[in-house]
Amino acid sequence: MANPPGAAAVTRVERLPRRGRPRWLTVLICAVVLLALLIAAADRGGVVFAQHEMAVQIKKEGFPTTPKVTIKGFPFLTQVVSRHFGDVRLEAGRITEGPLRITNLKVRARDVRVDSGFSSGTLGSVDGTAFVSFKDLASASDNPDLVLTAAGNNLVKAKMDLGITEATATATVTKQGNSIVVRTQSIEGFSRSDIGNDLDFTVPVKGLPMGLTFQSVTVSAAGVGLHVTGRNVKFSDS
Template identity: 25%
Template sequence: MGKGLVVGLVALGLVGVGAYVADGFARDSAEDSAAVLLSQRLQVDGTPDVRIDGFPFFPQLLARSLDDVRVSARGVELEGVEVTDVVVDATDVSLDQPYQVGTLRLEATVPTSTVEQVVADRVPVDVAVDGGMLRASGEILGIPLSAGLVPRVVDGRLQVDVQDVTLGTGELRLEDLPGDVAERLVGIEVPLDGLPAGIVLEQAVVVPDGVRVTASGTDVDLERLP
């Protein structure tokens, strides 16, 4: 009886190992397939990394709903605006129609070069990170201009507000700038229209590479991705 018990335990252990390996293989295959699909569906820089959490995987597959999924990519283009260091965390991801996500959180960095391009469309300046804000530098009527820019989210839109302005050697109020310069420095919006429908921009913070934005949403329809 003792020997039979040992043999039985060994057999169960082998079955468990086999199930674990099969479960891991299925998970790896699903992650690879998802990465390929995302590369085909979105304009991604490099190959995205997909990680499906939760063990075991087979019950999630049978239920046609994934508990937790994390996708990261070096860069993604959102309707002409490229964002970098993209991380997406999603829960309750449906594998059947209608394809939906229970909750989705997205973080990405809008590079300084992108902000510079948007600001330069109004005023010809260079933009760089300056501590906890952005600094626009250029010339107006041949006089050196420096303006501190602070990003913020207004009604789900990313804007940069002018905090301080220096023209030449003197600090000015925005309304004291010559001509229509003040108007061109107010309400500068960085378009992020390529975000999935149902995802709302919530936060913007200056980081060494640009502006780190956070967006989230619930009951997101995956079929309405850009």
């Protein structure tokens, strides 16, 4: 049976090979992707190196162990070229300052400038929290049997073993000068004259790493947070 008019032409069109992407374009796309991956890897590798070097030098500013340093921002390599970092996070633990042990310190540094070898620099501004657990705060008092728990609104519940019984008091936690001050407000089952000032104590907060200063105190479920700040904090390998 003869094909209808135009059938042969349709068949020829259907058999034409499909034109794919030019080879040079495929190679170019692969090269661009590979270059991007290499730049990203170099960027992240540079971050790891810079964080380590910065942490080693900052440790010398009053930290008992090397703090954890995290440099924020991408791309990182442009920050290296300018030696200017907009956002750097520092974290350290178990910092002993006099009778007080700081359980954990977390701060955010801005406007960080370093020299070409990361051996010295300046933290433009530092803001964060020094956390002190209730256990560590109680240990800093003169009463080894004192137990502290949260009572809300910057209040703590203080319990003390009196031998034949236990005294429980509600106390305020405030900042006075450079000290944390715990003062009894009410005592369950006893008069103030019975207990005196046995549940009251003051803990100095001074000599913080990097010259940080203590601004305020808040009570949380697990302890107290000290708002700490600093400006133009310098660090170096000397």
